[in-house]
Amino acid sequence: MRTVIVDCGATKADWLCSDGTQVRTPGFNLAHTPADQLQPILDTAARQLPDIDNLYLYAAGLVGESPVDLGKWFPKAVIEYASDMLGAARAVCGRRPGVAAIVGTGANTCQYDGENITAQVPCGGYILGDEGAASVLGKLFLTDYLKGFVPEELAKEFAQTFPASYPEIVQQVYRTPAPARYLGSLAPFVVAHYKTNAYAKELVDKNFRAFFERTVQQYDALPLGIVGGFGFACRDILQELAAEYGITLFRIIASPLEGLKLYHGL
DSSP states (O other), rough: OOEEEEEEEESEEEEEESSSSSSEEEOOTTSSOOOHHHHHHHHHHHSOSSOSSEEEEEEEEEESSSSSSSTTOOOTTTEEEHHHHHHHHHHTTTTEEEEEEEEEESSEEEEEEESSSSEEOOHHHHHHTTTHHHHHHHHHHHHHHTTOEEEEEEEHHHHHOOOOOHHHHHHHHHHHOOHHHHHHHHHHHHTTTTTHHHHHHHHHHHHHHHHHHTTGSOSOOEEEEEHHHHHTHHHHHHHHHHHTTOOOEEEEEOOOOHHHHHHTTO
8 A cells, every 4th residue: 555645835836656756746726726737737747656546635725625635636535634733733743632833934733632723723824823923023024124123233243144134024925925934934044043142042932822811722732743944943942831821732843754654644
């Protein structure tokens, strides 16, 4: 039996086969990616992963029936389509009840009963929510920077590291197709100063406290698992703050594939 797990995002999709084959393709959205862009991506994956028996696709915003039938490319496979949030829950919680969170460029959370998502606080995106995300930390910092609230030395260092004028910053935030990605790219700069700059520490803590207070604490008092590169990079900070809130943070992983391999027995 050849089984493939797909972790699909907007930028990239990682395809992991039970025989050890790993394929990376551009990311895609089955509802929105134009057919002329989607077909070559799936053609590439199907060529490198022939004779698949089971395929599990986890992708952002995908719930229920898929608008595209992957059976055209994988005719022998039994295919399950699921959201990235269910993938995160399966990755960190396995078959145990818990609260699962994605903490990356964006952020999302859910309560999980070991099989299904049973409750979900709307994430709101980087403008209306996404507390805890890298994009939100970048937005908080950039707002302070533009209005002169960042301490002078840190502001000088930031200007040298990201030498963009005010019009260029506005262009990045308001007139490019991926503003959240731009804002998220600023977060590592802030986190790098967490231990040495009181302002940076306060800002990072503010972002993660909002994550706990405005999302996680709305669920039942269950163990919390986190998946995502930004969350993994900040795991020590998250562990310390979780303890303050009396939350058991039992697992933090960078990629859902780590946990999905175990969940699907690969």
